[in-house]
Amino acid sequence: MTNEEIKKILLEGNYITPEDITRAEKNMNKGGSLVDYLIDEGIITVSIFGQATAEFFQVPYTNLGSYPLSKNDIIKIPEDIAKKFKVVVVTDAPEEVVVATDNPKEVELIKALELIFKKKKITITYALPESITNLFVAYQKPLETRFSKIIEGNTRVAPEIIDEIIGDAINLNASDIHIEPLTDEVVIRFRIDGVMQEAGRIKKQFYENILNRIKVQGKLRIDEHYGAQDGSIRYQQKDKKYIDMRISIIPTIDGEKIVIRLLGEYVRGLETGDLGLSKDDENIINEAARKPFGMILVTGPTGAGKSTTLYALVRSLNSPRVNITTIEDPVEYRITGVNQVQVNPLTNLTFAKGLRSIVRQDPDIVLVGEIRDTETAEIAVNAALTGHLLLSTFHANDAATAIPRLLNMGIEPFLLASTLELIVAQRLVRRICMHCRYSVTIPKTQLIKKFKQAQNYFEEENVTLYEGKGCEECNNTGYIGRTGIFEFIKITPEIQNLILTNPASGQVWTEARKSGTQNLFEDGIDKVKNGITTIDELLRVAEPSRDYLSK
Ligand SMILES: [Zn+2]
Structure with a gap:
């Protein structure tokens, strides 16, 4: 959408005033995005913009960020169609399917959906384009399936495997990648929000090439097999952005183990x-x-x-x-x-x-x-x-x-x-996943059984706390980020x-x-009461205090 179209949508819906536009046009960078400016200045929010655009198209608005979507539903629309029209399934019930797209009036899209969902009623809603493309991760096949495909193709096996591993680690917001040789296999694990998770395995015969490639990129010695080595790689991702990585290699009895720390833009x-x-x-x-x-x-x-x-x-x-x-x-x-x-x-x-x-x-x-x-x-x-x-x-x-x-x-x-x-x-x-957070009320006596100082921290007889149910957004862990x-x-x-x-x-x-x-x-208890983290997570990292500070 152009700035002119956006201006029209926001003014018609009375989301902004003509004075806001005058001010924006005076202060904005030439060629800048009007929406970004209005959001940065706090005049509108992302969801108000979504809402306004949906009204303009005369369809309902779906805020995908707050919606627990199912991967199984998303992949009901074939990948090529989903990407061509930017569309995802929001819910799929026996009688009716609800989809979200940033182009709700596209006739070709409606035709394609009718072919997929046959006789069902199709409800089209509007969602912001970035929130839709973020969900296309659902089409990723498991790491091991992709490994087999790469190995079948038989050219440039090591670089492609490394790209897949790093790409997945970035998508999942992992902080570290551990590539660990065992007797006849190599296991790949990611550390996500401080917790290790297995990501895939590969036959050991491919490991030497992978190891050597990482050593070369990290400017480490290929002929050194018995000493620890540290290096760094500035890795170019598929979208051309760079990510800095710290490489550490240590010898184990089954071969050299690689640990890659991803130093994200985000930090x-x-x-x-x-x-x-x-x-x-x-x-x-x-x-x-x-x-x-x-x-x-x-x-x-x-x-x-x-x-x-x-x-x-x-x-x-x-x-x-x-x-x-x-x-x-x-x-x-x-x-x-x-x-x-x-x-x-x-x-x-x-x-x-x-x-x-x-x-x-x-x-x-x-x-x-x-x-x-x-x-x-x-x-x-x-x-x-x-x-x-x-x-x-x-x-x-x-x-x-x-x-x-x-x-x-x-x-x-x-x-x-x-x-x-x-x-x-x-x-x-770890922070509770906002996509699947829910509240639970438990008697204080039960909390006191968990840790006796609970006595001091909670006044009410029934305490409301929060947890994550586990959903696709958080890999079923109930937590996202820290x-x-x-x-x-x-x-x-x-x-x-x-x-x-x-x-x-x-x-x-x-x-x-x-x-x-x-x-x-x-400080942690304040974050537990505010639903940012769970009491179990707090007890995992900090001890209840001996002296109690009465406020
Ligand atoms: Zn979740």
């Missing part, structure tokens, strides 16, 4: 508003990050999303007016406008050495991938003291423990007290004084509690 685009922070926490982190100097530390075990949080912070702070330099091991995501340095043991470029040189170049903001040793910690503290905002991760289970651990590394208490601004601890929990749960210790003047006394973590925590700090579990 690169994240800002602090997307992390799942509460409004209070978001204000605290933004305030700390706006100071011209000081130190913000993110703690948590591996896989807790620490670097995602730091990258989001860097993105929020990134502007042409500030210089941001990072030292990382490895550089996970490239960010435009940021100077990124990779730790390299071969050239003796360690965190400590790199950080020392970076500080000499006088950047405004420095991101240190991880503070692992005393030397790095000392340089970091000095940098934070001398007019740099320093961001880093630190291995500690909770925020309060970070302080005694840094002091034990030999950092002077008065230096730490005057530089530290904020300590964040975090974990990741979000963070956080614990924030803001360094107040009281905590600064406490640091001077070499405190134990318990003392730090007691002091932080006085200013209303929530722990990981409590």
Whole structure:
């Protein structure tokens, strides 16, 4: 649809005013999309636009995003017809079939549907084109069927198999691909939302070519079979977009195992508003990050999303007016406008050495991938003291423990007290799938059996919680994607004084509690009550607190 047509539809339906159009035409980029502008400015939403267009065509509107569609129904329309006319089956009952298309008046489409559904009543509804094409994943055959086809065809077996594996991993939003040789087979597994799932298997005879191709693309040694190797690939997808991947190969008794981490655009685009922070926490982190100097530390075990949080912070702070330099091991995501340095043991470029040189170049903001040793910690503290905002991760289970651990590394208490601004601890929990979420009401007594602290967290006798039923959107797991749960210790003047006394973590925590700090579990409980995650998921990643914060 052209901008003129869209203008007509929205004006006729009274979804916007002529003044909105005047303003849009004045401020919009030349040749830009009117719909994108109106949505970005918050004048209309995606579903209002869908609704308006449906009214224009005089058919009902289907919001496919909120509709649990069945793969079996979708494939009732042959793939070529579905793609030609952009059409999907919404529901298929004995008497009537409902379809959604972005072209409801197309005569050829109606003829084709009559041939497929014979005597049934056909109801045509409107849906937005992208929401339709997203569903065409339903036509994908299982990975193994596609493997057999590729092997039959017998040319370029390895590259085609690798393309299929990576394509599927991207479609399913996997974070990692594990390609693991067994005695006579190779199993391919994807890590999706933190959980491993088998994706397919292939005969071992094809493995060597696959392994070699990945090694060549990752600039690794083909003749090395007994050592661990790490590399990276900038992979071009079928739609020509690039995705960065980190490759790691380790020898096992059945051969070399490949692990590919997909470094998605999606993480690169994240800002602090997307992390799942509460409004209070978001204000605290933004305030700390706006100071011209000081130190913000993110703690948590591996896989807790620490670097995602730091990258989001860097993105929020990134502007042409500030210089941001990072030292990382490895550089996970490239960010435009940021100077990124990779730790390299071969050239003796360690965190400590790199950080020392970076500080000499006088950047405004420095991101240190991880503070692992005393030397790095000392340089970091000095940098934070001398007019740099320093961001880093630190291995500690909770925020309060970070302080005694840094002091034990030999950092002077008065230096730490005057530089530290904020300590964040975090974990990741899986989000409930919005396509199949439903609520359940259970007696509080039952929750208390699950964990006795439930007593404190839920007031009502019957508690309403949420779960995912499992649907095609979420691969029947009931979860899609992840979000963070956080614990924030803001360094107040009281905590600064406490640091001077070499405190134990318990003392730090007691002091932080006085200013209303929530722990990981409590932040998680808010997300459970709001239907973002489940109580079981929260109990999997965080422990109920010993001390209860009454609000
Ligand atoms: Zn679902």
